[in-house]
Amino acid sequence: MTAYIIRRILWFIPTLLAVSIVSFAIIQLPPGDYLTVLEAQMGAEGDYSPEVVERLRERFGFDQPFIVQYGKWMWAMLAHGDLGYSFEWRMPVSSLIGQYMVLTVAVTVTTLVATWIIAIPIGIYSAVRPYSAFDYIATILGFIGKATPNFLLALILMWLAFSYWGVDVSGLFSPEYANAPWSWAKVGDLITHMWLPIIVLGTSGAASLIRQMRANVLDELQKPYVEAARAQGLPEWRVVLRYPVRVALNPFLSTIGTTLPELFSGAVTTAIVLNLPMAGPMLLRALISQDMYLAGSYIFLLSVFTLIGTLISDILLTLVDPRIQFDEA
């Protein structure tokens, strides 16, 4: 098992490398670069100077081949934690995106926890009382939640909140806290604003977790050991919670590997619609204005956080479930 965990961690390194290449390649794809955008802008404003553009091109190495540019980016990142320079914001990427990334991770992880807290009891109840009214309602809501794209759910909830309570629920902070330094009051304000993104992000994940939990518990409930526990006269709730639920929970850890990429994906669109100070809106803007280091760093970091989450869930799974088979791969 230890060998497996070590292999799993070692495997993480080439994966990271692959992600960095993919992210860098993607942002290199568009024809032209930020300087073409800048040239067009300067041309429109009438103060176009080819010398400035040429100097910038040399400074950022835009005239060099892909592999050299990638190597420079990677080296700066490893050596100094430098992610490059944002042309649009005129500041280093690393000092620009810190807070946005932290909020993105905070909201995503909170959502993950929230979906578990909501989905597990509902799934258990649906399994214990299959084909009851509650089960049907949970199933229908689950299917609708899965079929509604995040951004649409965000729009609908935003519209409902506005038309019934007259409040604008977008954003993550009240105006008075938006630019304030971090304090407990600001954290409190954040928590009161977080419920909407969590509902939007969590619904589809919760929907599939409920289905899965229901199926897992239903499978377990038919096994002889449950019958044995009942025969010993244990109260039903104890029979269910003590044994089948515990077994049914194990495969759940492995679902992090699939829910986490979806959550980070959803967080991007949700943040754009709800105008949250998270990775989404800035990534979109950076992509449109070809602010390549900023866009690339976002794509890279979002992928890295997903991969770290998957890594942790894989390790936990091997620790928790002794039945996992370690195949040679």
Place this chain on the structure above:
Amino acid sequence: MTDMSQHESDALKSYAEASGFRLGWAKFRRHKLAVVSLYIVGFLYFLAIFAEFMSPYDHSEINRRHVLTPPQAIHFVDTDGSLALPYVRALKGERDPVTRRLSYVEDDTTKYPLRFFAPSEPYEMWGVIPLETRFIGIAKPDRKATLFLFGTDSLGRDVLSRIINGARVSLSIGLVGVAFSFVIGIVLGGMSGYYGGWIDTAVQRTIDFLQSLPTIPLWMGLAAAVPPGQDPLVTYLMITVILSIIGWTGIARVVRGRFLALREEDFVLAARFSGASEMRIILRHMVPSFASHIIASLSLSIPEMILAETALSFLGLGLQSPAVSWGVLLKDAQSLQAISQSPWLLIPGLAVVVTVLAFNFLGDGLRDASDPYGKT
């Protein structure tokens, strides 16, 4: 044995002799939601194919005098309370004296009866067949007559007509995208399952890798590379290719799994012992027995493609106006101001949800049916 009726033994006999397709169909029919979904999906594709005829207006017809009108109701009851043939009332624009905002009210003095196969401005079906009839419309249109069942957008274009025409892109992108993914998936998945060894490891690692990445940021990055201002058809194809680059992994997994399972089956061994060539074994013996699984998993990946296209176009990275797709239409509903004043701009979202739900249920039904001997 004696009390088993003739009818029952007939049923048993026909069950034993039924073809795989008949068994699958019988099983599919038991999944009621899947059957309903099949009709819904069929209806939606019918709308998309005959979009020009089925929509009440040309989807790009601008109507400056009817900007952002709310959905018009079809009335079945006359003002005096008696039943009437379906009709709509004329719309009257009224400006709020204080805010200067324009709002529309029904003018209950003018009625416009509706009819099927109503006359319309001349238009061309599929760009070739000239027609002057639309499926539904106002029986005797005049200049003030309007039929905006889902309201109009900020340029006064009929939202219903735009949804019906947008279905062409939104529904076909699922099929085309899945077709691309299918080609990649069956080649790589097939190789992976059939040859095994290092090819298998390499393909599986790639799939693991792609599946562990958040798709939307990658899709956004790739879509941002599509140069703007091109022929919509080129953009459309590029977007589908982008969706397939990441979307093929699920199908490849299914194909590989089936190859691995079938490789050891007795009938494959039998064919091999009888001297059949590898190609013949794959095409004549293996493919027919997993085709139904593939179809089922394909129908489950169509909705993912539809959702992805909608999200990209909504963000402005997919198709651009004047092309219409449901995502492009939802782009109009992006701000709180727009949806609080004209919530009907969200109706294209309903079309997305219905379509995705229907495909999910249909896929579930097909998956059950693809395994006719399994338990229900």
